[in-house]
Amino acid sequence: MTNRFLAAILALALPFPALAQRAAPPVPAPVDPAVAALRDAALKDDVAYDIVEGLTTEVGQRLAGTEAEARARTWAVAKLKALGFQNVRSEPYRMPVWVRGEERAEIVSPFPQKLVLTALGNSGATPDAGLTAEVAVFKTFGEFMNAPDSAIKGRIVYVGNAMAPTQDGSSYGQSGVARFVGPGIAARRGALAMVIRSIGTDTHRTPHTGVTNFPEGVKPIPAAALSVPDAKLIEAMAARGKPLTMKLVLTPRQIGERESGNVIAEVPGSDPAAGIVLVGGHLDSWDLATGAIDDASGVAITAAAAKRIMDSGRRPRRTIRVVWFGSEEVGGFGARDYARRHGAERHVVAAESDLGADRVWRFQSSLEGSAAPVAGRLASALVPLGIVHTDGGGGDGADIGPIVATGVAGIDFNQSALRYFDTHHTADDTLDRVDPEMLRQNVAAWTTMLAIVADAPEEIGPVARKSH
């Protein structure tokens, strides 16, 4: 054994003053045996899978603001009551609703082929008989932005901007810009329509939908995502050097204001002054599939974990509030309605599950000051689940965003995103994508968190507001 190794081991074993000054204590916090027992029992959970299976089988797709989402709320209220939660209710609000129409496309020349695509949320419509025009092909968003308007005006614009899988899903933001704002920019620059390569990491003929946003005053143009193989085909055709002509038929429409809503359930705490621990996911889904990973899994994981605390025989100090948000996919109307109704109540922690159901590999939190030891205890308790703790983050998520913005601490459990964007927002988001064992690991992580956070004797929050 070299001296260097010996020194390293001693550094880990002994509370040297230099190490004691670090924010995270070098000696792991002890794990409460009751918490460990709840955590380990959750690895046998069947409640979460039962919720995902039931919602996807008995309701299926539940596009925000439609009667399908209303059926999902009815199902959710009945399910949460049957699971034994208190104060179960649906809180309605109204929102503008966009619905899909026909969607077809083909290359007319020089190589006639049908294409598989799907309209983006908020897409404008072509004439019923379709729109035929030359395609301006850009392999990246940068090429599109740098091209002169003359290359765009009067054309159907294609933008590739391929997405690679990443552990933390951050490539979604990088590639996704083509979808989030591309069509609005193309509209402003005179394009007739825009088709993008799906913002996804698969190679199947299942295009990825998702919202796009047109700036105030810009008339929406038809906007759609091609499946990844179809996008590659366009690029291969373009590489032959002849002009491509595409025919596009997209007939979605805005149908005006409709009712949506959030579904809420609680495990009442023993100390009302200690604040609320808010957990949840979103109940709505895109219309192409049954939304098993986006986000039946999120509502299932958080409710199953809350039920485990409820059924543990010991009332938690803080109220655990489970919120199944409405209309996340199409613009977060549920999140804003929740904050409007409940923002004045004392929330101490908010945590959202909306990245599927694969293994949680990391947690981050914004537990600060007097609440920092809570994060330490959580880190220790999550070690057997293979979850690492890193600095930064905490409070990510569209649905908890408005509440976190008021100074509420956030806790993020990051699932591996390597497979998530294979099926995100596609017709393939079905029950087959959920691995029951991985789902149980999620439930165990959330159960551990709730057991520690809801009962923590420390004061939690408020925290410094962060901008995400």
Place this chain on the structure above:
Amino acid sequence: MTNRFLAAILALALPFPALAQRAAPPVPAPVDPAVAALRDAALKDDVAYDIVEGLTTEVGQRLAGTEAEARARTWAVAKLKALGFQNVRSEPYRMPVWVRGEERAEIVSPFPQKLVLTALGNSGATPDAGLTAEVAVFKTFGEFMNAPDSAIKGRIVYVGNAMAPTQDGSSYGQSGVARFVGPGIAARRGALAMVIRSIGTDTHRTPHTGVTNFPEGVKPIPAAALSVPDAKLIEAMAARGKPLTMKLVLTPRQIGERESGNVIAEVPGSDPAAGIVLVGGHLDSWDLATGAIDDASGVAITAAAAKRIMDSGRRPRRTIRVVWFGSEEVGGFGARDYARRHGAERHVVAAESDLGADRVWRFQSSLEGSAAPVAGRLASALVPLGIVHTDGGGGDGADIGPIVATGVAGIDFNQSALRYFDTHHTADDTLDRVDPEMLRQNVAAWTTMLAIVADAPEEIGPVARKSH
């Protein structure tokens, strides 16, 4: 070292009389260095991928008997001429043509959900407005066959009969019976329509089409395949115990006789009396995708291998004839037309590639009598490609079937079928499914075979006729 090990090693090394009597020689046949050089050079082949890429990009889907298949023949003739083949021509014939129409389905009650399905070839049509009826759910073909007619009459029949992946693809036959003959039987028993679980091994929303056959005198009913997740959904709904009602819209139609054709190209041999070595695949594809693995790969592999012999600088003894058959998918009209026109010519070997482009793991042949040593030399030469030789087989394949049936020896290269039925006959059969390295291993195997077989000094065939 034990005596048993020692004895085993000696048995391999020495030509004991007992071993010398076996059909396959225990000492591997030597490998001609010229053959080995051709084989190894083929592992760098780019011609096959170029053919697959070109056909899928510049033509795309090529349903038998349609103008798309005609464009594929035009493309094929030009490509084979450009590659330097002799006697390149298209041989036309006429055939009945079935085309897809609208295809939609939904569960109307008790759990309203849209389903993803695709019509089977030869399916009958529903009224334009659709057909709504109760679903009779059978998880296996056996349950369907054993059910009383009263459970079938007036219903939409669902049959599961799930397929598992197998190395040799044999599960396709076992599960596929539900597709091949199920709708005909259901029609005879009074069913209004039949939907099956796709005969496929994936879990994507990409249903698998394929022909079904209605017996003479039985009026075709609407018949379609649900994607595997949709089939599982039906079964999960049925497990809730309430009657399921389905609405089905399928509007395919028979459009009468149209022109199809085979495309032929040759590497002329030096000895016309030595016979023809026939290799090929099928040029047509299903209409849902670009047919990259089924069967652009097969036509590409066989043509690329033949070109390598042609370009080797040494004229082979036997003529190598490459046939890109028409209309394989819909009933083998091309195969029968070829046998009708060319059955009287002396074919000595026939070999077909129609199981995708994954690694070849095995070869089998019906090389017999004086030609048995040819198989031995082939076995030796294929060892470095990781290809094993087993008894039995030889002459499998729909397109070479009619020629093999006349007493021609067959050679089969079996690709691994473990992934093939994930995308076979689906919208996912695109260029992404082809692994260029595996494709090259195929080309190397076929090049090796042609180098040995086309030049073999032995007489080959005829062989005893086999029934497949």
